[in-house]
Amino acid sequence: MLDSSSPSGPDVAATAALPATVYLIAVGAFALGMASYVTAGLMPMIASAFAVSVAMAAQLVTAFTLAYGLGSPLLVALLPARAQRCGLLIALGVFVLANGASALAPGFSSLLAWRAIAGIGAGVYLALGIAAAAGVSAPQQRGKAIGAIMGGMAGGTVLGVPLSLLLAQQLGWTAALWLVALLGALALAGLLWKLPALPAASSAPAIPLRRKLALLADGRVLAILLVSLLAAIASLGMYTFIAPLLAWSAQGAAMSSTPFLWAWGVGGIVGSVLVGPWADKVAAPKLTLFILALLALALCALPLAAGWSAWLMLAPIVLWGAAGWALQVPQNQQLLAVRARQGDGNLAIALNESALYLGSAIGAATGGVLLLLDWPMWLLGASAALVAAAALLLQSGLARRS
Incomplete structure (x- = not known):
């Protein structure tokens, strides 16, 4: 006979640990938070490396944010409901690739293009990641799951950006982008292993x-x-x-x-x-x-x-x-x-x-x-x-x- 005083049902679900998938998505969001804000701190070093003005280097931030804000909704709209899992993994893969390619960019124009591509990958990943975190969590935990993703992004901004800038001062500006790519790659490897078929999307009609x-x-x-x-x-x-x-x-x-x-x-x-x-x-x-x-x-x-x-x-x-x-x-x-x-x-x-x-x-x-x-x-x-x-x-x- 069950003890009537023991917690059950929604109370247990609300206090239980979140699925590991949510924390992996949050690691990717941490990398995204770094990428969104670190370029502003790298502008003087990038301007010097490519012999451009700081005002021109600032367009790297513009390219990332415009692509993030305008390009990602279009791609999310075009993505079929049944491809949400695949879309999330591809978006994170594009984000990782674009940050690595940014570090290897031979010229400023190519760097500008790769920052825009990174912005699109970041925007699609965050939108799909928030929905995925809610989808794999119990109904009583969805707010907590979304909070974990936003906390990951906030952590990337607050903790990751200063860390990456410190690394850039020691090893050069490309080191900051390599760190972003590494964290994104770790999240991608974990999600390839742990991310299940998303319940709402797997049976959704086109x-x-x-x-x-x-x-x-x-x-x-x-x-x-x-x-x-x-x-x-x-x-x-x-x-x-x-x-x-x-x-x-x-x-x-x-x-x-x-x-x-x-x-x-x-x-x-x-x-x-x-x-x-x-x-x-x-x-x-x-x-x-x-x-x-x-x-x-x-x-x-x-x-x-x-x-x-x-x-x-x-x-x-x-x-x-x-x-x-x-x-x-x-x-x-x-x-x-x-x-x-x-x-x-x-x-x-x-x-x-x-x-x-x-x-x-x-x-x-x-x-x-x-x-x-x-x-x-x-x-x-x-x-x-x-x-x-x-x-x-x-x-x-x-x-x-x-």
Whole structure:
């Protein structure tokens, strides 16, 4: 006879360890996080190696992000439902190959092309990886699984980028890209061994491209994507201006921005990890609403803290990083749930990633224009908080209708 006090059913599933496949996908996401941000730190070395200007070297970041944000949704849309497992492995293989080829590029033009190819591989891999992690996990663990993937990407940004830049300083800029390729190859080897046939995709009928693109007429999907776009404008856009904000803050003009960037990234890792269990207990629209409130609060507190002391900025920066990274766990959950019956959740996730990159670009460009117009830094922070509040207002409507 079973002990009535022993946990069973959903409680056991919620507390059990995630499948090994999820952690392997997260290793690939770690490599992706490194690749997404390391090029910015390598630009001076690359400019010197190929005798180009730093402004020209910066186009490597543009090529990666544009290919990631614009190319990956198209390829995900064209990928048949039954080929999701194969598509994930091929995308990671392309990502590994492109990073290795980038390290071997004989000229700047070829390096530019390989960074674009790496961006496409990265975007397709992350979209399919998030869906795969949710698919191989128990229903009560899907939020935790998505959180593990986002935590892997955050870890690649926070821990992997400084490590790869340190390696580049000792062994040259190509060493950083070889490290990215190595980590991606390790994840690929593990997934070739462990990744099962994805349950939802193995029996799914072929979906015509026209039907997949019909999600763009789904008002709920568009609203979720708009929330992600506004949050990215506020969060990722403001991230671009941490150094100018520090220089404006009290006693911060002579301080290095590195500890503050680390604080943002560590907050991102913590937020990605902690949000997973909550995402399996709290309805995704309500959890998104709560996280957006924290994001708006952190961005509002940021210029206030800066006016008192630079070190006081650390608390809102940690909260800002945690909320910004955690937000995408319930956002992706919502998209998968909304499009589950149509079988195009992968494409919805890819479009969500595009919204994040587009939002980052809009936020950075708009902030730059405002600074050129001599807007004070505190007003820039307040503007980011207002954009986050607009996302909060939109999400409150979605939460009421859910």
